[in-house]
Amino acid sequence: MGQVYQFKVALKHRKTLWRRIEIEGSQTLKDFDRIIRQAFQHDLHDHLSEFYRRRVWEAGGLGEISPYDGGPGAKKRLDRLGLAEGDKLEYVYDFGDDIQHVLTLEKIKEPAEAGAYPRVIAQNKPxxxxxxxxxxxxxxxxxxxxxxxxxxxxxxxxxxxxxxxxxxxxxxxxxxxxx
Ligand SMILES: [Zn+2]
Ligand SMILES: [Zn+2]
Structure with missing residues (x-):
């Protein structure tokens, strides 16, 4: 089993709403997309999304992810993105509603003995x-x-x-x- 990436994912325009997510390096942006959608109660079956190395809509998008057919970003692995602890990514869900998230890579660590990834391990106090x-x-x-x-x-x-x-x-x- 490869290393686990621990991200804090927050809404860009409502930073008090956040989830801490662990995902394996061998998992894909499609896996990451899916758990972000679940964690923030976005629709799992509708709307495009995309991860960015920089700010959303700037150059450097990692490819659209589509709930219908995958899309060019879907198969990219986390551990092939050249990320280091402290790096930030951005993520947009729904190109129309333009719901932006900021993702901070807090840690790259060894996996727990028993764990199904990706998973949410913490969240803001509601x-x-x-x-x-x-x-x-x-x-x-x-x-x-x-x-x-x-x-x-x-x-x-x-x-x-x-x-x-x-x-x-x-x-x-x-x-x-x-x-
Ligand atoms: Zn009413
Ligand atoms: Zn009521």
Whole structure:
């Protein structure tokens, strides 16, 4: 088994949202892409993504990754990129929504005895919002921000899964909250 690469992956424009991810050097950018999508609740089956040695959209992109057919970046191995501890990469999910992430290679280390890679080993402490409808004494974590209601009321309207699906909000434009 080869070495393991430990990255801290954070949203570029919301740095308090981060995941620490371990991946083997012999694994590919496709494997890395998949666990980032899972960890940040991006769609696993839609939208292109790409890793960059520099800033997103600058020269030096490592090739598109497509959930449909792989794409030119998919087969590249981590340990063939010439990375050293402290190096930064960037990653963009969805070329339309342009959700950018900064990846810091914290460590290159020996693998644990038993481990399935890639895996998330740590994440930010979540700052939960609670559903304002269910919030009668019991705290239900909100997983949705109703954009339609928030704009109409001039404040953030946070809701749980059941409430966003309820009659009042079912046809409202809403955004999933990632913690
Ligand atoms: Zn609720
Ligand atoms: Zn609503």
């Amino acid at each position: 700052q939960y919002h609670y559903c304002e409808v269910c919030d009668q004494g019991k705290k239900t974590i909100a997983t949705w921000l109703c954009i339609a209601c928030s704009e109409e009321e001039g404040r953030s309207v946070y809701l749980c899964e059941d409430c966003i699906m309820g009659k009042e909000h079912a046809d409202h434009f809403a955004e999933k909250i990632v913690y």
